[in-house]
Amino acid sequence: MVILTIRKRTAGLGVVSLLILMILGITSYTLAKHPNMDNWKKERIVIDKVETDKKVVALTFDDGPDPQFTPALLDVLKKHDAQATFFVMGKKAESHPQILKRIAAENHEIGNHSYSHPDFNKLKRDAQLEEINKTTAIIKSLTGQSPMLLRPPGGYLSYDLMEMSKKQKLTIAYWTYQQDSKDWRNGTKAPAIAGHIIKNIQPGQVIILHDGCPNSMETVRAVDMIISNLKEDGYTFVTMSELIKIGK
Numbered sequence: 696m697v698i699l700t701i702r703k704r705t706a707g708l709g710v711v712s713l714l715i716l717m718i719l720g721i722t723s724y725t726l727a728k729h730p731n732m733d734n735w736k737k738e739r740i741v742i743d744k745v746e747t748d749k750k751v752v753a754l755t756f757d758d759g760p761d762p763q764f765t766p767a768l769l770d771v772l773k774k775h776d777a778q779a780t781f782f783v784m785g786k787k788a789e790s791h792p793q794i795l796k797r798i799a800a801e802n803h804e805i806g807n808h809s810y811s812h813p814d815f816n817k818l819k820r821d822a823q824l825e826e827i828n829k830t831t832a833i834i835k836s837l838t839g840q841s842p843m844l845l846r847p848p849g850g851y852l853s854y855d856l857m858e859m860s861k862k863q864k865l866t867i868a869y870w871t872y873q874q875d876s877k878d879w880r881n882g883t884k885a886p887a888i889a890g891h892i893i894k895n896i897q898p899g900q901v902i903i904l905h906d907g908c909p910n911s912m913e914t915v916r917a918v919d920m921i922i923s924n925l926k927e928d929g930y931t932f933v934t935m936s937e938l939i940k941i942g943k
């Protein structure tokens with residue numbers, strides 16, 4: 696009787712584990728991999744890394760500008776004479792115009808990360824376009840520069856979005872899969888973030904980090920560690936557009 700019960704329980708657990716694995720598999724598939732992703736990468740409409748022998752990478756920061764974290768991050772980048780790319784939200788740029796201007800004045804690149812960071816899965820095409828256009832207009836009016844890169848919130852991809860981006864002459868700026876340290880997760884400490892990136896570093900990578908999340912002070916500290924360490928190893932840090940040029 697006892698053995699039979701254990702077997703039943705084990706069988707039940709097996710089915711549950713399988714279901715969990717299936718759900719996890721499906722979720723990561725929809726988030727990280729659109730069925731046409733490989734073609735878009737070949738066409739260079741979506742960039743997640745570039746081919747190069749040079750020790751050069753792009754640090755990218757999402758979800759800012761933030762009045763606390765972004766200036767602290769800019770100080771760290773200045774200290775190391777490193778360039779980066781900031782994928783800003785239009786709404787936050789509007790609230791903190793001086794920070795956006797400082798990013799541009801210090802020769803970093805500014806990319807479009809939508810106006811209010813909605814779930815693009817729940818928006819119609821026109822509403823998606825409005826989120827993108829509104830942000831481009833804000834960046835342009837504050838810095839005089841038109842963004843060349845779009846990082847859709849949550850890494851959302853669709854055929855419609857590709858069409859819209861092509862018309863707007865925006866390249867979709869993805870990130871290198873191995874270089875997502877999930878720095879935004881509360882409780883993730885700077886050494887863990889830095890350790891993940893340093894361990895996985897390869898020439899031509901696009902590193903995704905965040906300067907607009909509650910955990911972002913850890914990211915700022917991590918960036919100091921990452922640059923110090925990788926500079927020793929011969930790496931330089933360029934904007935994402937610069938990296939794309941190098942990769943050609």
Ligand SMILES: [Zn+2]
Nearest residue numbers: 757758848849
């Ligand atoms: Zn984001």
